[in-house]
Amino acid sequence: MDYPCTFSVDQISFEGSASIGDEKLLLRAKGYTKEIDYAFIYDMRLINYHMFIVVDPVVANSDLEISKLGRNTEDFFENLWSAYDERSRQSLFVPAKAEYEAEGDYEYIEPELSKKSKAHIGLYKDCICIVPHDKNARRVPLCFAQKPMVDGYQLHLKLDTGEYYSIGRMGRDSLVYFERLGKYHADACAKWKQSHEELERNLETRLGDRKAQYEIIREVSDLIITGLFSPEDDAFWFAGIKAGKAVVELVIPENAATYLYEFTSSMDVDDFISCIRHAMEAVGTNREVIFGDLEGKTLYKMSVDRSVYVRILRKLNVGRIIHNQAWEKNIRNII
Numbered sequence: 001m002d003y004p005c006t007f008s009v010d011q012i013s014f015e016g017s018a019s020i021g022d023e024k025l026l027l028r029a030k031g032y033t034k035e036i037d038y039a040f041i042y043d044m045r046l047i048n049y050h051m052f053i054v055v056d057p058v059v060a061n062s063d064l065e066i067s068k069l070g071r072n073t074e075d076f077f078e079n080l081w082s083a084y085d086e087r088s089r090q091s092l093f094v095p096a097k098a099e100y101e102a103e104g105d106y107e108y109i110e111p112e113l114s115k116k117s118k119a120h121i122g123l124y125k126d127c128i129c130i131v132p133h134d135k136n137a138r139r140v141p142l143c144f145a146q147k148p149m150v151d152g153y154q155l156h157l158k159l160d161t162g163e164y165y166s167i168g169r170m171g172r173d174s175l176v177y178f179e180r181l182g183k184y185h186a187d188a189c190a191k192w193k194q195s196h197e198e199l200e201r202n203l204e205t206r207l208g209d210r211k212a213q214y215e216i217i218r219e220v221s222d223l224i225i226t227g228l229f230s231p232e233d234d235a236f237w238f239a240g241i242k243a244g245k246a247v248v249e250l251v252i253p254e255n256a257a258t259y260l261y262e263f264t265s266s267m268d269v270d271d272f273i274s275c276i277r278h279a280m281e282a283v284g285t286n287r288e289v290i291f292g293d294l295e296g297k298t299l300y301k302m303s304v305d306r307s308v309y310v311r312i313l314r315k316l317n318v319g320r321i322i323h324n325q326a327w328e329k330n331i332r333n334i335i
Contacts, residue, residue: 001019001020001079002017002018002019002028003018003020003069003072004016004017004068004069005017005018005067005068005069005076006066006068007027007064007066008064008065009027010060010061010062011062014027014029015029015030016030016032017029018066020076020079020080020083021083022083022086022087023038023087023298024036024037024038025038025041025053027064036053036055036059037298038083038087038088039091039298039299039302039305040056040058040059041056041084041135042054042134042135043133043134043135044077044080044081044133044134045133046073046074046077049067049069049073051064051065051066051069051073051076051077051080052064052065053065053066054134081120081133084133085120085131085137087299087302088131088137088306089122089129089131089137090299090302091137091299091300091303091305092137092138092139092282092303092306093282093283093284093303094122094124094127094139095124098123099124099125099180099184100122100123100173100176100180101120101121102120102121102123102170102174103118103119103121103170104119104121104168104169104170104171104173104174105117105118105167105168105169106118106119106121106130106132106165106166106167107164107165107166108130108138108163108164108165108166109163110163111162111163111308112311113136113308115132115136117132117134118132118133119131119132119133120132121167121170123180123181123184124184125184125187125188126141126142126143126188126230127139127141127142128140128142128157128167128181130165130167135305135306136306137306138165138306139282139306139307140157140159140165141159141278141282142181142184142185142188143188143189143191143231143281144160144161144277144278144281145157145158145160145185146158146160147185148178148182150178153168153169153170154168155167155168155177155178160274161274161309163308191231192228192231194231195228196228199226199228199236206234206236208251210249210251213249213258213323213327214238214249216328216331216332217238217240217247217249217331217335218240220242220331220332220335221242221247221335222241222242222243223240223242223269224238224239224241225239225241225273226238226239227276227277227280227281228280228281229280229281229283229284230281230284233284233285235250235251235253235285236251237249237250238251239276241269241272242335243264243335244263244265245260245261245262245263245264245334246261246262246263246272246276246335247259247260247261247331247334248260248261248276250285250287252287255323256287257291257320257321257323258320258321258327258331259291259317259319260317260319260321260334261276261313261316261317261318263316266316272316275309275312275316276313278309279307279309279312279313282310283303283307283310286300286303288300289303289307289310290310290313290317291314291317291320321334
């Protein structure tokens with residue numbers, strides 16, 4: 001649907017229309033067209049019937065302003081937020097449709113950021129998805145969470161890494177939401193633990209043709225760990241760690257490279273292990289989000305913006321080793 005409006009880009013005003021797409025906002029006027037991928041929209045605010053949209057400087061040198069929407073103003077804002085919400089959930093690798101959906105207030109405290117505002121709050125069997133109308137959406141994994149605490153109509157959730165999340169002011173939806181969350185949390189934690197125990201019991205079989213690589217990495221490392229992307233997936237990963245360095249191998253159908261990390265100056269071994277476990281669970285087998293060049297991959301850019309441990313792990317990455325005849329020699333020289 002096209003919304004007739006006035007819009008301003010780089011302080012130049014146009015009479016035209018705005019159209020809300022699945023991945024982009026399209027602004028059109030006579031002789032002028034501008035597409036704005038949701039990956040480059042950082043915030044949107046409706047103030048006195050004017051829409052203000054904060055964008056990445058690669059899009060424009062100042063905020064976008066959309067006005068003269070008339071009776072369609074609130075409808076435009078809600079539909080744009082809904083489209084932005086769906087794209088954000090895609091970037092967090094959760095379905096658009098949650099088990100239970102509500103709108104309320106949220107607050108979170110993370111290593112890099114503290115936020116509180118209003119959001120769409122989706123409850124899934126393995127996570128809570130908080131989607132405000134800015135780039136700070138979060139997927140909160142239940143498998144890493146302590147038991148949820150309820151204080152009246154406010155829910156508090158703390159992760160094993162210390163991050164704190166709170167949601168509330170959801171009206172009559174609160175009690176049903178909290179009740180379901182308690183069950184989903186218990187089930188997610190039990191399934192996560194059971195699946196890792198099964199992985200350890202059957203590790204040799206599940207390594208398959210990666211067993212030789214595992215043995216070499218174990219030989220040269222002080223510590224070797226294994227982990228799942230998801231309890232629903234046979235794919236997994238293992239990492240060898242020594243003296244502030246780590247090599248990470250993915251046991252997936254594709255023949256991925258071995259990825260290298262250095263973390264001596266930024267964290268200790270336990271913090272690195274927590275970081276990689278959270279990051280791998282966050283992206284699943286979508287490994288390009290953690291290891292790849294994101295040029296032109298706007299959905300993955302959104303993933304990184306919204307996943308704190310994915311950002312941290314990307315910063316620690318220092319290269320990769322291709323699986324060829326020199327692989328073993330390169331591993332022994334690096335770690």
